[in-house]
Amino acid sequence: MKDALRHQLDRLGERLPELDAALADPTVAADVKRFRALSREHAEVSGLLDRYRRFTQRESDLAGAREMLADAATDDEMTQMARDEIAQAEADIAQLDGELQHALLPKDPDDERNAFLEIRAGTGGDESALFAGDLARLYTRYAERQGWRCEVLSANESDLGGYKEIVLRLEGSNDGGGVYGRLKFESGGHRVQRVPATEAQGRIHTSACTVAVLPEPDEAEEVQINPADLRIDTYRASGAGGQHINKTDSAVRITHIPTGIVAECQDDRSQHRNKAKALAVLSARIRDQERAARQAKEAATRKSLVGTGDRSDRIRTYNFPQGRLTDHRINLTLYKLGAIMEGDLDDVIAALQAAQAADQLAELEASLGVGA
Numbered sequence: 001m002k003d004a005l006r007h008q009l010d011r012l013g014e015r016l017p018e019l020d021a022a023l024a025d026p027t028v029a030a031d032v033k034r035f036r037a038l039s040r041e042h043a044e045v046s047g048l049l050d051r052y053r054r055f056t057q058r059e060s061d062l063a064g065a066r067e068m069l070a071d072a073a074t075d076d077e078m079t080q081m082a083r084d085e086i087a088q089a090e091a092d093i094a095q096l097d098g099e100l101q102h103a104l105l106p107k108d109p110d111d112e113r114n115a116f117l118e119i120r121a122g123t124g125g126d127e128s129a130l131f132a133g134d135l136a137r138l139y140t141r142y143a144e145r146q147g148w149r150c151e152v153l154s155a156n157e158s159d160l161g162g163y164k165e166i167v168l169r170l171e172g173s174n175d176g177g178g179v180y181g182r183l184k185f186e187s188g189g190h191r192v193q194r195v196p197a198t199e200a201q202g203r204i205h206t207s208a209c210t211v212a213v214l215p216e217p218d219e220a221e222e223v224q225i226n227p228a229d230l231r232i233d234t235y236r237a238s239g240a241g242g243q244h245i246n247k248t249d250s251a252v253r254i255t256h257i258p259t260g261i262v263a264e265c266q267d268d269r270s271q272h273r274n275k276a277k278a279l280a281v282l283s284a285r286i287r288d289q290e291r292a293a294r295q296a297k298e299a300a301t302r303k304s305l306v307g308t309g310d311r312s313d314r315i316r317t318y319n320f321p322q323g324r325l326t327d328h329r330i331n332l333t334l335y336k337l338g339a340i341m342e343g344d345l346d347d348v349i350a351a352l353q354a355a356q357a358a359d360q361l362a363e364l365e366a367s368l369g370v371g372a
Contacts, residue, residue: 001055001097002365008104009052012045019045048103055096062089105360110215111181114171116153116284117213119163122189124207126160127196131318132209133162134341135190139183140168141343148172148179153265153277167281169216180215185329185352187213187315194320204321208314214284225283231255232275237266254278261285330355 019042022028029035062085069082119135121128143150149171156164170179191208199205237251251266252274263282265274317326323337325348332351334340340348 001100004365005101005104009048009100012048013052016042016045016049044103048100051096051100051103055093055100058089058092058096062086062093065089101361102357105357105364108181108184111184112173112178113180113215113217114169114178115180115183115213115215116281117168117170117183117186117211118165119168120165120210120212121158121163122208122210124192124205126158126162127192127205128207128209129158129162129164130160130197131162131190131192131207132164132166134192135209135211136163136166136168138341138343138345139170139186142345143170143172143343145343146172146182152267153281154267169277180213182349183213184215185315185349185356186211189314190316190318191314192318192320194318212288214281214288216280216284217287225256225279225286229257231257234271250274252278254282256282256286259286259289261289327352 019038022038023035023042028038065082065085069079069086072078072082117139119132119139121132124131140150151169151171153167153169155166158164170183172179189208189210191206193204193206195202196205231254233253233255234249235251235253236249250269250271251264252271253262253264254275255262261282263278263285265278265281268274268277315327315329317324317328318337318341319326320337322335324333324335325337325340326333327348330351332348334347336344336347
């Protein structure tokens, strides 16, 4: 393990008594939000230090085994025992070193959140809208595989099928993390190459959609919006949704006048519930715009390995004739497009997460002066 990483772990050892003292303070216990935050930090630091103690113990075991090997001389049984212990200790140390490095990487506080996923048809006309429908099905299938709850907040269907725009809300978590942490790298431009159903001569066409994945803020962190800055319109929803859908003006469209950001919801027969959901989406979009502005400033000095996440970035190509998916940010190519379109995104997401982790580790080592 690099000396700088050891130094950071030693600092965490000094932090643990501070957290113990803070959690024992009655004034901290009375502040529920602060107590929860410190409890989470305590659990993370304790887990890290437990792993670090196992790491240093195995280093000690390795040193002892090497001494035993040197002293064994002509004792074949002792020699073999020492060699077995050395091999096991080296394997354990390598595994723990990797786990500790990964645990020290900076975490995105939004990763555990639920998410809004927006898909919009782009260039390509009807074929783009059909592809937007395919992407919506892909993410819905993926959510089912993860055991997440998925609901359609709004959908603008095209004449030939598919969607001009669709907004989904995805809720849940599993061992792989929260929804946003799993899907955040999906933001950007998605390009498809295939023969459209409407193409009579069998020519391959290229069209595109944009995907945006926004973390759902909790109530405490929602953007505070001045009601005077909102224009709220109600209308009758169209499309699928049952017979009730056209009988009342239950659909809601909310415009944030200062930014021009719009959100709408039409999936519920209750105008009140639709308004609440639309406000949540609006808050997430405003928050995302503020987040993008911060990231743009950071990108002036450093660009993330997996791209900026900007809607205009072409991040991925789906080539149907070749059964190929290519993620351009990390030069990943997979020849399993059929399975991916059925929701098998695990390999893609794992590769993107690994690329980000490698980038973060390099930055962490640089910031700590590794190698000095």
